[in-house]
Amino acid sequence: MKEARMNFISQYQNFIAQHKGHSYFNFDFLEGEKIKNYSMIHRNLESYQEIVKELLSAFSAFQDFFEWKSFFLSLARNQRTLLIALIKSNATNWECALESWYYDCVLSKYENELGPFHQNNRLIKELSSLNQSLKQMQRNKIADLWAKRQLTSIKKFKSQTGNINSLYNYKKNKQYGRKNSLRKIIHTDFDLFTDFFPVVMVNPVVSSSILPLKEGLFDIIIFDEASQLRLEDTYTAYIRGKYKIISGDVHQMPPSNYFGKEIVLDIEEDDEDLEKDTNGMLDDSLEMADKESLLQFGVDSGFDKSYLDFHYRSRHPYLIDFSNAAFYGSRLTPMPEKYAYKPIRFLQVNGLYEKNRTNPAEAKSVIDILFNHIHPKENGDYPSIGIATFNIDQRNLILEMIQDECYLEEEKNRKHEKLRESGLFVKNLENIQGDERDIIIISTTFGLNSEGKFRQNFGPINQLKGYKLLNVIITRAKHRLYLCTSIP
Template sequence: MAKTVFAQMGHKLARYRGRWLEELRASLAEKDREIIQLSRAQLRAKIKATARPPIGNGVGKKSSWTEMALIENEISKKQRFIPVRDLTQRAGQALIELKPCWMMSPLAVAQYVPKGSIQFDLCIIDEASQMPPESAIGALLRCSQAVVVGDTNQLPPSNFFKSVIEDEEADEDEAVLNESVLEMANGAFRPARRLRWHYRSRHSGLIKFSNRLVYEDALIVFPSPTEAMARMGVEFRSVKGRYKAGTNPIEAKLMIDAIVEFMQTDPDRSLGVVTLNQKQRDLIIEEFEYAIANNRSVQRYVESWKDRNDGLEEFFIKNLENVQGDERDVIYIGTVYGTEEPGARVMQRFGPINGLAMGLPESGG
C-alpha cells in the first residue's frame, strides 16, 4: 500500500515543472516572512494600545519627578540625561508598561535595575550551562517565576580569562568551574523538560557524532536534501603539526591558507574559525591580519559579511569558550593539541574540554 501511495504522489508531482514548484516555494517563503513581520507589528500595536503607564509626579523639583512625567521630560531633552539606573528606579512601572519584555545580561541587571525597583513576572535564563549561579542571583531575585534553559552537555562556566590574568602560566585544565545555574536548576526544579528536535545542522553528519555519543540517539534529526553534496557535512584534514606552549604554528599556517582560499573562491558563503584554546586563537588572528594586509579580495569578503544579514554572519575567529550559538555556512575547527616531537606521546591536557564529562559544543549549520 505504501509503495502504491508513493508511486501515485510521484506521478502527480511529475506533471509539474520544477521551475513552477520553485516559484511556489519562494512565494511561500516570502509570505511566511511577511506574516512574521506583521505579527511583530501587531504585537507592538497591541502593547501600545493596552499600556497604562502611571502618570507619576510631574510637579516640584525635577529630581522628584517619577514615572511617565519623568520619561516625557527625558524624551524632550537633548543632553544631560539622568543615569539609566536612576530612570529605572524612579520610572520602573511606566517602563514595564511600555516595554514589558527586557533582554539583559546579568551584569546589566545589576547595573541598571536597582533591587526593589522592578519586579518581573517571568525571568528566562538562556544558555544557562554557561552561567555561574552567582551571576543569575540578581535576575532571579527580581522575578516571580523562572525558566532556565540550556544543555548540560555543553561547556560549563569557565574562569579561564581570570586565570590568565592572574597567572599567564596557569594550566587551562584548572579553568573549568564545577557548577552552572542550569545544574542547580536541574536539581531543584521538577519536572525537567528535554527538547529533542535538532534544527540547526543542514547536514546530518554535523550532529551525528554528538547525537550518538552524547545524546544517546535521542535527538530527532530532520532529513536534508544536501546529504550527497560534496561541500556539505564534515571533512577531516590531517595536519602533522607540533604543539608546544599552547600553540600549534604549523596548524595555524595551514588554517590561514585554507581561510584565504575559501574567501577568494567561495565569497557567497559565510565562514567562522574555532580553536580549542585562546593562545591558538590569538596566533591565528595575528597571522590572518598579516596575510590579508595586501589582499584586496579577502578584505572585500570580510567587509561584505559585516553588512550582510545585519552582520549576523560576519567572519570570526574565536576560541571554544566564546563560540556557542554562532551559526555559519562553513566552520573551520582547529584541534590545536598534539605531540611536541615526532613519535612523542600526546599529553592528555585539552583545556576546558577536560572539564566535561561527555559533552561537546552544539553543531552549527
Template sequence: MLLNDLASDVDGPTSWFDAAAAQSALVTLGFGAGVTYALSHQLPSESLVSFLSKSAYEHWADHYLGEDTRLHRFHGMDRSEVVENYRRLDRGLIDGAVSTIITSAVARRPRANYGQASIIRREAEKKKRHIPVRQLVDRARDVIQAIHPCFMMSPLAVSQYLPADLHFDVVIFDEASQVTPGDAINCIYRGNALIAAGDQRQLPPMSFFAVSAVDDADSDEENLATDYESILDLMKSAGHFNALTLRWHYRSRHEHLIAYSNASFYDGKLVTFPGAIATSADMGVKYVHVDGVYRRSAGQDNPIEAQEVAKRILHHFETRPNLSLGVVAFSAAQRDTLENALEIARVDRPELDRFFEEDRQDGFFIKSLEFVQGDERDVIIFSIGYGPDEAGKIYKNFGALNRQGGERRLNVAITRARQLVEVVTSMSAAQMGEVGSEGARHLRRYLDFAERGPSALSLELGDEGRGTDSPFEDSVIDAIRSWGYEVQPQVGVSGYRIDIGVKHPNYPGAFMLGVECDGAMYHSSRSARDRDRLRHEVLEGLGWRIHHIWGTGWYRNREREQATLRALLSELALQPMSGRTGPAESKKRSTPIEVQFVDTVFDEAPTWAIPYAKATPDRIPQWMDLSDARYALQLVAFVREVANAESPIHFETLSARLRDAAGVGRVGSRIRNTLVRAIHFSKIDFDGDFLTVGSVSDVRVRMPSDGATRAIEHIAQSELMEAIRGVVQDAGGAPRPETLARVSRLFGWQRQTSGITMRLGGLVDHLIASNELEETAAGLRMSQ
C-alpha cells in the same frame, strides 16, 4: 459415459462435493461474485486465495470510505488545499501577534510630558551630566516597564542597573547551564514565574576574568568555575519544576553535522531532519590532515597548521562568499597564532578585506574553544593545534579538553555549523592512542568520525537498503521507478525520515523531491502545527520540495494522483538544485509589519477631558411665584434641561442657574424647597448634593471653558476621580504631589489650597484602597 467416469475416478465425487461445499461457504461469507468470476474465467486454483483476499480488502475499504464521513469529506487535492490554507492562517496568527504586541506597547505610551515621562524626555535631551541608569530606572520605572516590558540583560547587568524592588511577571534564563545559582538569585526573586532554558551537556559556568588572565596549554581551564553548580542543575535536581525537552534540531543543514553529538551526548534522542543535498563538497564534515608540528615548549601552538587554516579562510571567501564563516581554535595560544597567520596572508589580498569587518551577528570570527557558545555560522573551521611535537611525540595534554567538563566544550564547538565543518588537524585519532580524560576521549572519537564518516559511530546514515513502512509506500515507489527515476525510501537518520526521496537525474547526491505519505511518519506528530506547518517549513529550509500523497486519494483515483506526481517530477528534473540551498536565512515574516511613527504632542488637552458646557434654559415667567411649592411641577422641565446639559451638577450650581433664569436676586429657603420638590418630580438621581443623569461610568471630566472655575466642593467625586485616573494614566506614572498639581491645573485652580490637597489626596487614597491605583517608590500608577 458419466457413470464410467465416476467409476474410474474413485476420489472425484468426494472432491466435487468438497468443492461445492467450499463454494457454498464462500457465497455465505459474501464472496459469491468473486467465486462466479473465478469460475467463469477459469482462474488457477493457486491464485484463488490472493484474488479473493484482494476482493475482500477492496470491499472492506469501500465500505468504510462510504460509511465514515471523516474519510469521504475530502479528496486528495481538496485535503492538500485545506492543509495549505491552515499553514497560511497559522503563519498569519504568528505574524499578527507581532502587530498585537506593538499595538499594546503603543497604547501604554505616555500621552503627557509630566511625571515619569518627563524624566525620560529630559534625560534624552541632555548632552551631558546624565543621571545614572539605575536612578533613571528607579524614578521612571512604571513608564519604562509599560513601553518596554521585556528587559534582556545579563545577571551582572541586572544587579548593576535595576532597583532591588523592580519586579516582573516572568524571569527567563537563556543558556542557563552557564549561570551559577549565586548570579541567578538576584534575578529570580524579581519574578512571579521562572523559566530556565539550557543544555546540561554544554558549557558550564565559568569565571570570565580568570579565563582572560590565564589560558595556556597546561592551565587553560584552571580557574574556570567548573565546580560551580548552574541554576539549570539546581532546578532539575530540585524536583519542583516542570521539565520540557526540546528534541527537534534543525540548525544543521546536513545530518552529519549533528550526528556525533546526537550519538555521543544525547543518546540518539534528537530528532534531526535530512537535507535535500546528501553529498556535497560544501556540506557535512570534512577532514583535513596537515603535517604540522606542535611547539610544546615554545609557543604552545602549531604555526604550520595555522598557515593552512589561513589559506582555507581566504579560499572560503573566494569560492563561498555568500556563506558565513567562523574559526574555532582549541587553545588560546593557537587562536593568537591563527590571527597572526591570517593577518600575514591578507596582506596580498586586500580585495577580501570586506569579509573581515566586525559583525556580531554573521561576521567572521576566530575564537578559542570556550568562547563559542551562542555563535553559529554556515561554515566552521576547527584548528585542533595539538599534535606531534618537534620530536614526533604526542603528549596527552589537550588543554581545556583535559579539564572537567571538557567534553561539554567540545559538544558546543561541533554543533556551531549550519552547513559545513572543516576539521584541520595535525594528528589522527589513531595517533592519539589511549587518553584518560573524557574530553580527550571524545576528541579522539570525533577525529575518527571526521576521517571515516558515520561508520565510525556504527550509524546507518543514508542507508539505501532501508525498507518502507507500508504497502502504500511500496505502491508509490513502484510507480516512480516505472517512470525511470531512482528512489530511496526512508531518507534520514534519527526519529524523522522522509518516506520517499526521488534523486535528481542530473545532480548526484541530491534529491529533487520528497514524497510524504500519510502513514506512521506523518502521524508521528500529534499537533497539526508540528505535522503540517513547522515540519514542512523545516524541510523546505533544508532544500526539500515536498509532495504529499493522501492514502484515500491514491486509492480512489490513482491515475489522477500518478499523473500529478509524474508531471511534477518531469518539471523538477529540468530545474537546477543550486537555488534550493545556500546560507541559512534568518526567519522572515510572511507579511511585513508596517510601523508608523507618530510624534506625541504633549501640550494638547487630554482626550478624556472636554470644555464645560453651560446650560441655557428658557427664562422663567415673572408671574410664577417660585416661593410657592405648588409651582414645583412647572420647574421639572427646567431641572431636566439643566441636569442633562451639566450632569453631574451640584445643587448650588443648579440654584444659580434658576436664579439667572428667573431673574431673582437670591434663592432663599422657600425657593430652594420648591426646587427640591421639582427635582423629586423629575425622577433624576439626587443624593442631596449632586444631580446625576445616567450612570457614574458616563461621567466626563470638564475643564473651564469661559474662564469661570468651579469650586472643588461643586465638582462630583466621580468626576474628580476620573481626572486623577486620566492624569496618572497619561503620564504612565507620576509622584503624588505632581498628580494633584496636574488635576488642580486641569480644573483651573491657580492656587492649590490645603482644602483642595486634602480632598484630592483622600480620593487618591480611595482609588488605592479600591485597587484602581498603586503607589510605588516612583509614584502613582494604574494597577497592573
C-alpha cells in the same frame, strides 16, 4: 613427463564424468581431438589446473550465480530493468530502496487522480492563510493594548510628578538639557518604564545594578545559556521573577572559570555549639552554593523539565550525528539535508606541536581553506565563517597569519573584509559557546612534538567534564565543517 600427462588426463576425465549430471557445466569442448592433442595440454597444463582449482573453490558461489541467472532470465523486461537499476544504485537496503522507488512511481502516476489529497492541500493553504491573518490581528491587538497602557501611564505620571519629558530627556535644549541615567529613570517609576519596555534584555550584572531589588518584579524571568551562569551571579535576578524559565544544555560549557582554579571553601568554627545548631542550615547552603551553574541548580532542585526534540542548527544530519550519539543518546531529530553533499571535510595535516603551544602547519591549512576554498554564494555574499582552535595560542597565531596574508596581497585583504562583514571570527574553544556559522574550520592544534612524541595533554578537555568543550566546538556549523588535525 609423459606419465605425468597421462595421470592428469585420467584425473581430468574422472572430474568430467563426476560433473556430467550438472547442466550448467559443459566440458564437451575438451573432448575428442582436443584432448588427444597432448602437446596443447602440455602447454596449458598449469592454466587448466588453476581453472579447475578456481571452479572447485567457488563451486557454491557458482550455484548461487546460476540460480540467480536462471531467475533473472525468466523475468519480464521491465522487471529486469528494475533489478539492474537497483544493482547500479548500490543500495545498502534493497527493501527500502524498492519501496521508495515503488511509492514514488505510484504517487507520480496517480498524482492528478488523488482528489482528496489535493483537497487537503487546498485546506492546508487556506488554514495557513487564516493563521497569518490571525497573527496580524494579534499583533494589532497587542500594539493597541500597549498604546492604551502607555497613555494611561503617562497621564498618571504627569498627575503625580510633572512633565515626563524632563525624565526621558525628550529634547536636548535649555528646558530639557539635563541628562538622567537609566537607573534613575527606572527607579523613578518602574511601571511607567515597563509599560514602554515590557521586555528587558540584560545580563545578570546589569540586572543587579539598575533594576530595583524587589521579589516578583517581573512576571517572567528567562535565563538563556544557563549552563554558563553561576548561581551567585544570578540569584538577585532570579528572585526578581514570579516565574523562572532556565534554558540551557547540561552537556555544554559550564561557567567560564570552571576550568580555572578550584574554589576551596574553608570554614572555621570556633563555637562547637553554634556548629551543631546551624549544621543542617549550613549543609543546605553549601549544597546550593556547590552547584556549578544555575542550570545544574535547576536540574538538582527537581524543576519541571522540557526537552527540545529537534536539532535546529545543523542543516545536514552528519554535522550533529556524533554529538547526538555520544551525548544525547540519539534523542535529537536532525533536520534532513535539502540536497546531497558531504558536509564534513577531514584534513590530516600532521604538523608539529611546538613548545609555544602552536601548530604552524595546521594554521597554514586553515589559512588556505579560508582564502582558497571559501567562495561567494549565488547572491554574491560570502557564507559566515568561524575558526575554532583548541587553545588560545593557536588562535593568536591564526589571527597573525591572516593579517600577514592581507598585508601581502590586496585581493586577500578585500576578501577578508567581506568575510568579516559576513561574521568571520577566530576563537578558542573556551569562548565559542552561543556562536554558530555557516562554515566552521577547526584546528585541533595538538600533535607530535619535535622529538616525535605525542603527549595526550589537551588542556581543559582532559578534565572531568572537558567533554562539554568538545561538544560545543564540534556543533557550531550549520552547513559545513572543516577539521584540520595533527593528532596521530
